Amino acid sequence: MDVKAYIESGVIESYIMGMADEQEVSDLMQLAAQHPEIKAALYEAEVSLEAFAMANTTPPPPAVKTAVFAAIAHEFASATEAKIVRFNFRWVAAAAVILLVVSSSLNIYFYNRFKETTDQYEALVLQKNTLQANNQIMQTKSLDLYNSMQMMTDPAMLKVSMPGIAGKENSYATVFWDTKSKDVYILPNKLPQASKGKQYQLWAIVDGKPVDAGMISNCAGLCKMKNIPKASMFAITLEQEGGSPIPTLSEMYVAGKVG
Amino acid sequence: MYSYLYDNYAGALYNTIVGIVTDTELANDVLQEVFIKIWRQIDSYDTGRGRLFTWMLNIARNASIDTVRSKGFQNSRANQELTDHVSDTAGSVETKTDTIGLRKIVAQLKLEWRVLVELSYFQGYTQDEIAGMLQIPLGTVKTRMRSAIQQLSKQLKEK
Numbered sequence: 001m002d003v004k005a006y007i008e009s010g011v012i013e014s015y016i017m018g019m020a021d022e023q024e025v026s027d028l029m030q031l032a033a034q035h036p037e038i039k040a041a042l043y044e045a046e047v048s049l050e051a052f053a054m055a056n057t058t059p060p061p062p063a064v065k066t067a068v069f070a071a072i073a074h075e076f077a078s079a080t081e082a083k084i085v086r087f088n089f090r091w092v093a094a095a096a097v098i099l100l101v102v103s104s105s106l107n108i109y110f111y112n113r114f115k116e117t118t119d120q121y122e123a124l125v126l127q128k129n130t131l132q133a134n135n136q137i138m139q140t141k142s143l144d145l146y147n148s149m150q151m152m153t154d155p156a157m158l159k160v161s162m163p164g165i166a167g168k169e170n171s172y173a174t175v176f177w178d179t180k181s182k183d184v185y186i187l188p189n190k191l192p193q194a195s196k197g198k199q200y201q202l203w204a205i206v207d208g209k210p211v212d213a214g215m216i217s218n219c220a221g222l223c224k225m226k227n228i229p230k231a232s233m234f235a236i237t238l239e240q241e242g243g244s245p246i247p248t249l250s251e252m253y254v255a256g257k258v259g
Numbered sequence: 260m261y262s263y264l265y266d267n268y269a270g271a272l273y274n275t276i277v278g279i280v281t282d283t284e285l286a287n288d289v290l291q292e293v294f295i296k297i298w299r300q301i302d303s304y305d306t307g308r309g310r311l312f313t314w315m316l317n318i319a320r321n322a323s324i325d326t327v328r329s330k331g332f333q334n335s336r337a338n339q340e341l342t343d344h345v346s347d348t349a350g351s352v353e354t355k356t357d358t359i360g361l362r363k364i365v366a367q368l369k370l371e372w373r374v375l376v377e378l379s380y381f382q383g384y385t386q387d388e389i390a391g392m393l394q395i396p397l398g399t400v401k402t403r404m405r406s407a408i409q410q411l412s413k414q415l416k417e418k
Contacts, residue, residue, distance in 0.1 A: 010405035056360035057270030
């Protein structure tokens with residue numbers, strides 16, 4: 001805005017003479033706070049009005065002053081009579097010391113309470129984060145399980161049961177073979193915990209020869225294995241971690257025929 | 260301290276009051292009322308909003324205008340057959356007040372400005388009311404008022 005034009009508009013003088021309307025007054029107050037030049041002009045206008053008024057005086061009759069001070073003295077007397085209260089300095093000092101001590105102790109007390117509460121709060125935040133993370137894991141797992149269930153019940157899914165072979169009767173696993181996409185999934189129902197450095201390997205028997213169908217890792221529900229276009233049988237052996245090019249037949253656990 | 264305030268400013272305020280009410284008897288009453296008001300309300304004076312004198316001057320002006328616009332006053336003025344605003348005639352009570360302070364300067368303004376200052380400053384009408392009384396748009400009142408005040412403040416500084 002044009003500060004100079006505003007200052008020269010006469011609105012400042014009209015304000016100090018009490019002639020400005022509400023809008024003009026509130027605008028001026030706001031502008032004076034923003035622009036030091038306007039604030040200065042306001043001050044200057046006040047000074048010049050004051051100087052003018054002080055140069056143009058009319059002495060009032062002395063009786064007016066007498067009347068004013070008589071009225072004020074009367075008012076002052078009735079206003080103060082009720083207010084006189086005597087203070088005993090010793091008591092005031094003692095009270096002040098007591099208040100200081102009490103207030104300091106309260107400060108210490110509240111500070112300790114504050115620290116305690118802060119610690120508790122931090123512990124709760126940590127707990128909350130842990131719970132949230134666990135919850136996330138559970139959700140992922142249950143989603144995996146749900147997806148597995150959907151696959152198992154798919155009419156296109158061929159189920160191949162693999163019971164434990166002689167000597168490994170307690171073991172049991174199931175292959176799910178998608179007859180459309182030829183993808184193979186394994187559900188390791190019951191296999192002994194693999195010892196360290198060992199891993200179960202799935203084999204597909206194709207035309208009488210074993211073909212690697214993938215390594216079984218820890219997964220919730222069904223684990224996706226390799227794509228096997230054709231197979232007459234599936235079997236699982238325990239191999240070195242990472243797998244073997246040919247199956248170690250002495251370490252075979254389960255096997256099952258297709259169909 | 261309050262006595263100092265009175266001794267220092269009573270003359271300037273009295274001049275303003277007489278300028279508005281034009282009757283010295285009444286002006287005495289208004290001045291008394293003004294100083295009692297100042298004494299009662301001094302706690303509400305805020306240094307951040309302006310100078311002490313401006314604050315006191317506004318109290319004096321408002322009290323004077325209240326008096327001028329009260330019914331009793333208007334009746335007594337009517338009896339004296341004094342017009343309620345600008346008059347170019349000489350020889351009346353108003354001529355006497357024309358020689359006082361601000362009135363002296365206002366009297367030198369051109370008529371269309373003088374009317375506005377008279378109604379606004381001396382009689383306390385709002386710009387809205389003045390627009391209604393004179394049948395001119397509010398915008399025109401504002402523009403003229405500001406020109407009048409520019410002129411006034413220029414002359415104020417020269418004095």
